[in-house]
Amino acid sequence: MLLGIACVASPLHAQRSDPLATQQRRSVIGVAAARIAPAVVNVSVVRRQRTLPRNIFEQMMVPRGYEQVVEGLGTGFLVTSDGLIITNQHVTAGAEQIVVTLRDGRDFPARLLGEDDHTDIAVLRIDTTGLPVAAIGRSRTLQIGDWVVAVGNPYGLLLGNPEPSVTAGVVSALGRDILPGADQSSVYVDMIQTDAAINPGNSGGPLVNAEGEVVGVNAFILSQSGGNVGLGFAIPIERALRVANEISAIGRVRRGWVGVDIAEQRQQGSNWRSQPGLQVRRVSTEGPGSRSGLLAGDLIVRVNDVTMRNFLNWERLLLDLAPGDSLQLSVSRADGVHNVVLVASDLPSVTAERVMLRDLSLITVTAAIQAERQLATPRGALVVAAGPSWQRSLGIQNGDVIIQVNNYSIATADQVGQVFAWLRGKGGVRIFFTRGDQVIYADLGAAP
Numbered sequence: 001m002l003l004g005i006a007c008v009a010s011p012l013h014a015q016r017s018d019p020l021a022t023q024q025r026r027s028v029i030g031v032a033a034a035r036i037a038p039a040v041v042n043v044s045v046v047r048r049q050r051t052l053p054r055n056i057f058e059q060m061m062v063p064r065g066y067e068q069v070v071e072g073l074g075t076g077f078l079v080t081s082d083g084l085i086i087t088n089q090h091v092t093a094g095a096e097q098i099v100v101t102l103r104d105g106r107d108f109p110a111r112l113l114g115e116d117d118h119t120d121i122a123v124l125r126i127d128t129t130g131l132p133v134a135a136i137g138r139s140r141t142l143q144i145g146d147w148v149v150a151v152g153n154p155y156g157l158l159l160g161n162p163e164p165s166v167t168a169g170v171v172s173a174l175g176r177d178i179l180p181g182a183d184q185s186s187v188y189v190d191m192i193q194t195d196a197a198i199n200p201g202n203s204g205g206p207l208v209n210a211e212g213e214v215v216g217v218n219a220f221i222l223s224q225s226g227g228n229v230g231l232g233f234a235i236p237i238e239r240a241l242r243v244a245n246e247i248s249a250i251g252r253v254r255r256g257w258v259g260v261d262i263a264e265q266r267q268q269g270s271n272w273r274s275q276p277g278l279q280v281r282r283v284s285t286e287g288p289g290s291r292s293g294l295l296a297g298d299l300i301v302r303v304n305d306v307t308m309r310n311f312l313n314w315e316r317l318l319l320d321l322a323p324g325d326s327l328q329l330s331v332s333r334a335d336g337v338h339n340v341v342l343v344a345s346d347l348p349s350v351t352a353e354r355v356m357l358r359d360l361s362l363i364t365v366t367a368a369i370q371a372e373r374q375l376a377t378p379r380g381a382l383v384v385a386a387g388p389s390w391q392r393s394l395g396i397q398n399g400d401v402i403i404q405v406n407n408y409s410i411a412t413a414d415q416v417g418q419v420f421a422w423l424r425g426k427g428g429v430r431i432f433f434t435r436g437d438q439v440i441y442a443d444l445g446a447a448p
Contacts, residue, residue: 028210032149033166035212038103038132040164042153043087045072045095048392075152075205077134083126086244087204089115092122096388100126101162114247120186120219121243137213139236146171150196150218152205169196177312189316191233192216198232207234256321256344259287262311277301278308284371292342302330348372355413359387362413376437377401381413394442404432423447
């Protein structure tokens with residue numbers, strides 16, 4: 001027999017439902033989390049990766065054109081009520097499909113407006129209005145020891161609902177410059193370091209201050225195990241917003257170029273963190289550095305009254321440099337110290353004429369573009385944008401350089417289209433391209 005049991009509210013139960021009592025016990029962290037949570041979104045991506053054989057055994061075992069579908073997870077946050085979202089570029093890289101899930105569980109297909117691998121920022125848009133917007137703070141007001149909250153979606157929707165997770169910590173350090181890895185395209189300088197836990201799926205989520213204002217974009221952790229050990233890093237919000245504004249306005253980031261290569265002093269055992277200036281390794285003959293009078297072998301001692309102690313100091317200055325901005329350099333030579341004014345110009349790859357082959361965008365490699373992109377090859381056709389069909393069929397990526405098609409050497413972007421037209425209807429095509437210091441080839445059944 002079932003018994004009916006009446007539920008009588010206890011004093012404790014009444015206290016828990018009392019809004020005033022709830023407000024009194026809410027912590028600073030709770031207030032910050034409640035303010036930012038509605039604007040935090042889950043970012044789910046699908047990318048298709050073509051497996052390239054790495055040796056002769058894989059050439060025999062792996063089917064030609066073998067692809068695998070890879071799912072990726074990340075976080076983003078809304079910066080406008082009509083669906084503009086900031087996240088990390090490494091979350092969206094190579095994505096064929098992007099779905100954004102709001103806190104209330106609604107899913108929206110997202111358009112990638114643009115991405116900047118240099119700063120690791122990407123901008124998405126979903127087609128809806130009336131959305132909650134993240135409050136924006138200033139990273140420059142942070143101090144070491146301030147409370148901060150990292151908000152994100154660790155492991156995406158595997159946890160069963162889209163409610164973002166909250167972790168708290170303090171600002172451990174400011175202005176951190178991180179030594180880049182061998183395969184890293186982003187430049188992580190002037191970063192916010194925090195011990196708030198950042199886990200897989202948190203990339204692209206907001207780091208907020210005690211008022212619930214976004215002060216950074218969570219980017220990565222340093223860990224030998226792959227798990228959080230209290231060394232998390234966030235991109236300052238000022239940089240993220242500058243990149244997002246330019247992408248949403250003109251579709252790309254305007255970045256200044258100086259045409260100067262600095263020698264990286266990172267040899268084993270050397271004290272690369274503190275050097276007596278930065279040695280100029282190379283000056284592009286077509287660049288601003290050459291016009292300013294800089295010479296290979298010069299020692300750059302100070303820039304804008306900042307002492308140059310290692311190459312990361314230089315990278316920090318260049319990362320936020322816009323075309324037309326100037327740098328005041330103190331340069332040491334055998335005959336003394338010289339003052340040099342270096343005025344940045346547009347990137348050569350931006351102003352170069354583009355050749356379009358369907359959704360493949362190419363430019364001719366010149367001395368200036370080789371210097372800008374630090375390419376291993378002085379000639380060929382640089383891939384500046386490769387659509388999904390090219391990525392699937394060839395495994396080709398942005399930044400690759402096409403150097404040969406069948407037996408035809410490629411020196412300019414135009415030649416790629418000309419050779420394709422000549423080979424059309426004449427059988428298979430083998431395309432050779434460089435990636436870093438490697439030469440890779442891929443086969444097509446016929447010329448496109």
